[in-house]
Amino acid sequence: MAGKSYPGTMTTTPTADWLRLDQQICFSLNAASRAFGGVYRVILKDLGLTYPQYLVMLVLWEHGDLPVKKLGEHLRLDSGTLSPLLKRLEGAGLVRRERSTHDERSVEVHLTEDGAALRERALQVPRRIAAATGFDIDEIHELRTRLDQLTTALDAAARAEASGAS
Amino acid sequence: MAGKSYPGTMTTTPTADWLRLDQQICFSLNAASRAFGGVYRVILKDLGLTYPQYLVMLVLWEHGDLPVKKLGEHLRLDSGTLSPLLKRLEGAGLVRRERSTHDERSVEVHLTEDGAALRERALQVPRRIAAATGFDIDEIHELRTRLDQLTTALDAAARAEASGAS
DNA sequence: CACAATTCAATTGCGCACAACTAAATGGCG
DNA sequence: CGCCATTTAGTTGTGCGCAATTGAATTGTG
The missing domain is CATH 1.20.5 (Single alpha-helices involved in coiled-coils or other helix-helix interfaces)
Structure with missing residues (x-):
C-alpha cells in the first residue's frame, strides 16, 4: 500500500519508523475488523441481527441453551455487554431469559422457536462472507x-x- | 483450538459446519482486535490516550496538521466519530481545531506543543506492542x-x- | 448574479466494549 | 447457625463506530 519495501532481513528499522502508520499491524487488524463489520451489516440486515447478536445466536445454535456466564466465556464478553444485547434479542423474540431454578444467581438463555428457526436462514451467511473475503x-x-x-x-x-x- | 482438523483439500465441508464458531474467521479477527485493544489500553494509559486517539496522533505526527476530512481518509473514520474524539484531544491540550481561513467549511487540526512533545514518549509504544505479539x-x-x-x-x-x- | 448541487463538520441516535460498581444468591468456615 | 467471601447479572458511565440528518460554505451552471 505504501511505496516502501521492507525486506525480510531488515532488523535495524529506526525507532521513528515504527511509528509509521502503515507499519502498525494493529491498524490493519482494526481496519479489517471494521471492513468485516461492514459486510456483515449488509448481509445480516435480512435477519434483523447485528454482528455481535449473530455471534450470540451462533453459540446458542451450536451449544444449545446456556447461562449468561457460559455465553460470555465463549465470546469473551462480560455481562456489561451481554445483558443489554440479550434484552434486545429477547425483545426481537429470538431468546427467552429465565433465572435458573437451581441457582438463582444464574440466568439461562433459551432459544425460542423463532430463534431456532432463524438458523435455517443463517446457513447461507458464512458462505457469502467467505466469498466476500476472496x-x-x-x-x-x-x-x-x-x-x-x-x-x-x-x-x-x-x-x-x-x-x-x- | 478445536479437536477437528481441516485438511486443505476438503472442499465438501457440510453447510452446517460453516456455522461452527471456530470456523468463523471473523470471530478470530474480532477477538484479536479486542485483545490488541486490551494491550493498548494498558500501554497507552501512561500517555492518557485511548487507542483511537493514539491513531489520530500517529497520523498527525507523521503528516503534520490536517483538516478533519484528510484525517478521516487516513483512518477510515467519518466526522461522526472524529468530531467528539478531537474535542476530547483538544480538551486534553494535545490539539487545537481551527476553521480554515481559505475554506470555512473545513476544520484544521493542529498539534499543540504538548501534542508534538508527546511523540517522544510514544516512541516506545510500538516496540512494546510488537513484543507483546510474540x-x-x-x-x-x-x-x-x-x-x-x-x-x-x-x-x-x-x-x-x-x-x-x- | 441567482439558484441548485456538492462538500464538510457537527449532531443525534443506536449499539457495542469495557471498567467500576451494585445487589442478590450461594458456599464455606468457625 | 451466623457471618463473610465468592459468584453471577445487572446497571452506570465513558468512548468508539456508523447511519442519518442538519446547517453552513463553496462550487457549478444557466
Whole structure:
C-alpha cells in the first residue's frame, strides 16, 4: 500500500519508523475488523441481527441453551455487554431469559422457536462472507490460526503488563 | 483450538459446519482486535490516550496538521466519530481545531506543543506492542499484508452487496 | 448574479466494549 | 447457625463506530 519495501532481513528499522502508520499491524487488524463489520451489516440486515447478536445466536445454535456466564466465556464478553444485547434479542423474540431454578444467581438463555428457526436462514451467511473475503478455505484457515496465535500472545502479555512489567 | 482438523483439500465441508464458531474467521479477527485493544489500553494509559486517539496522533505526527476530512481518509473514520474524539484531544491540550481561513467549511487540526512533545514518549509504544505479539518483524509484515488484502476484498464486496447482489 | 448541487463538520441516535460498581444468591468456615 | 467471601447479572458511565440528518460554505451552471 505504501511505496516502501521492507525486506525480510531488515532488523535495524529506526525507532521513528515504527511509528509509521502503515507499519502498525494493529491498524490493519482494526481496519479489517471494521471492513468485516461492514459486510456483515449488509448481509445480516435480512435477519434483523447485528454482528455481535449473530455471534450470540451462533453459540446458542451450536451449544444449545446456556447461562449468561457460559455465553460470555465463549465470546469473551462480560455481562456489561451481554445483558443489554440479550434484552434486545429477547425483545426481537429470538431468546427467552429465565433465572435458573437451581441457582438463582444464574440466568439461562433459551432459544425460542423463532430463534431456532432463524438458523435455517443463517446457513447461507458464512458462505457469502467467505466469498466476500476472496480467500479460499486454506487461506482462511491459515489466517485464523495466525490470529488465534496472536490473541493468545496478546492476552498473556496484557496480563503480564497489568501485573507490573515495564 | 478445536479437536477437528481441516485438511486443505476438503472442499465438501457440510453447510452446517460453516456455522461452527471456530470456523468463523471473523470471530478470530474480532477477538484479536479486542485483545490488541486490551494491550493498548494498558500501554497507552501512561500517555492518557485511548487507542483511537493514539491513531489520530500517529497520523498527525507523521503528516503534520490536517483538516478533519484528510484525517478521516487516513483512518477510515467519518466526522461522526472524529468530531467528539478531537474535542476530547483538544480538551486534553494535545490539539487545537481551527476553521480554515481559505475554506470555512473545513476544520484544521493542529498539534499543540504538548501534542508534538508527546511523540517522544510514544516512541516506545510500538516496540512494546510488537513484543507483546510474540511475532518477529517478518511475521508481522506478512500478517499485515494479508489483512490489508482482506480489507480491500471486503470493502469491494460490501460495495457490491450494497448495490444489489444476492 | 441567482439558484441548485456538492462538500464538510457537527449532531443525534443506536449499539457495542469495557471498567467500576451494585445487589442478590450461594458456599464455606468457625 | 451466623457471618463473610465468592459468584453471577445487572446497571452506570465513558468512548468508539456508523447511519442519518442538519446547517453552513463553496462550487457549478444557466
